[in-house]
Amino acid sequence: MKIKKPSIAIDMDGVIADTESHFITWYYKDYGVLVNRAELFGKPESEAFPNKEAVLKFVHSPGFFRTLPVMAGAVEVIQELMKDFEIYIVSAAMEFPQSLSEKKEWLQEHFPFISWKNIVFCGDKSIIDTDYMIDDHFKNLDFCKGKAILFHAAHNATTDRHQRVHSWEEVKSLLQKELAALN
Amino acid sequence: MKIKKPSIAIDMDGVIADTESHFITWYYKDYGVLVNRAELFGKPESEAFPNKEAVLKFVHSPGFFRTLPVMAGAVEVIQELMKDFEIYIVSAAMEFPQSLSEKKEWLQEHFPFISWKNIVFCGDKSIIDTDYMIDDHFKNLDFCKGKAILFHAAHNATTDRHQRVHSWEEVKSLLQKELAALN
Known part of the structure; x- marks a missing residue:
């Protein structure tokens, strides 16, 4: 059996x-700011980056999930x-x-x-x-x-x-x- | 509560x-044969139509599922x-x-x-x-x-x-x- x-x-x-690394890379690419991993600590991803609309924009961008x-x-x-x-x-x-x-x-x-x-x-x-x-x-x-x-x-x-x-x-x-x- | x-x-x-009606319609459209519902009785869909490759072809055709x-x-x-x-x-x-x-x-x-x-x-x-x-x-x-x-x-x-x-x-x-x- x-x-x-x-x-x-x-x-x-x-x-x-x-996803975390990918957000940091895309943020740098789009906004020219390299966010330190420590800054993300304890925050929802959608609120962790200086520009609060960035994460939502990325997850709706063609190619984001394909290139993770x-x-x-x-x-x-x-x-x-x-x-x-x-x-x-x-x-x-x-x-x-x-x-x-x-x-x-x-x-x-x-x-x-x-x-x-x-x-x-x-x-x-x-x-x-x-x-x-x-x-x-x-x-x-x-x-x-x-x-x-x-x-x-x-x-x-x-x-x-x-x-x-x-x-x-x-x-x-x-x-x-x-x-x-x-x- | x-x-x-x-x-x-x-x-x-x-x-x-x-799906059943859609297979019949697509079969008629592609092969010119109107299959009677009674002929499908008791058979797996993939084997129910005269041309055995038709169903597999349909489910892989763009638009098939969108137009059901x-x-x-x-x-x-x-x-x-x-x-x-x-x-x-x-x-x-x-x-x-x-x-x-x-x-x-x-x-x-x-x-x-x-x-x-x-x-x-x-x-x-x-x-x-x-x-x-x-x-x-x-x-x-x-x-x-x-x-x-x-x-x-x-x-x-x-x-x-x-x-x-x-x-x-x-x-x-x-x-x-x-x-x-x-x-």
């Missing part, structure tokens, strides 16, 4: 895609986790309809080993039911049905809720411990 | 979109159900990436009262957790976590599993009975 693997819902922006850098370690760790876990990519893409095809293409380029069957683009994530959820937003983790793992980001840095991880290496070691406890 | 409404995941193709007719009664009944249920549109759109934006636009045109927060485009539906699921495919209903409602279609007509409904009027009366039983 095939044993069902524990499932993980993994967010895109801020988790496998390095991959978060360090995400590809390698996810490939390894797939041996023991059923991995789903779950992104709240519905808010920015133009991002749908960009996000699909981005995944195809950087994570071609993830089947279309395991990709979910949604609005809110309250009807997603997996054993684990890795996300950088409390609005998703607070109501998730499985175990919540908070991926560290400047915008979530000053609130303490859920298990926090700072890197994909940390995700790997946390989930390997979970797996050992299950067996 | 706000009482949480029971949730329903509603499929698109074959449930709120009349709305299933009779779907708009009116869903609007009414929204008073008592939390409605999610859950479509397995990932298989046909070009359909993502077409499906989003189609929903915007025909169901503008459904928030982007309540739209889910996914691959398999196994991680969707709602109280009810309305779908025309056994592959989705057989593993759903809530109560399964099979929306009648020629392709599912010869298998008997789950509660079958033949129209949106029937969906309405079934769910009104469910609601009465809950209260």
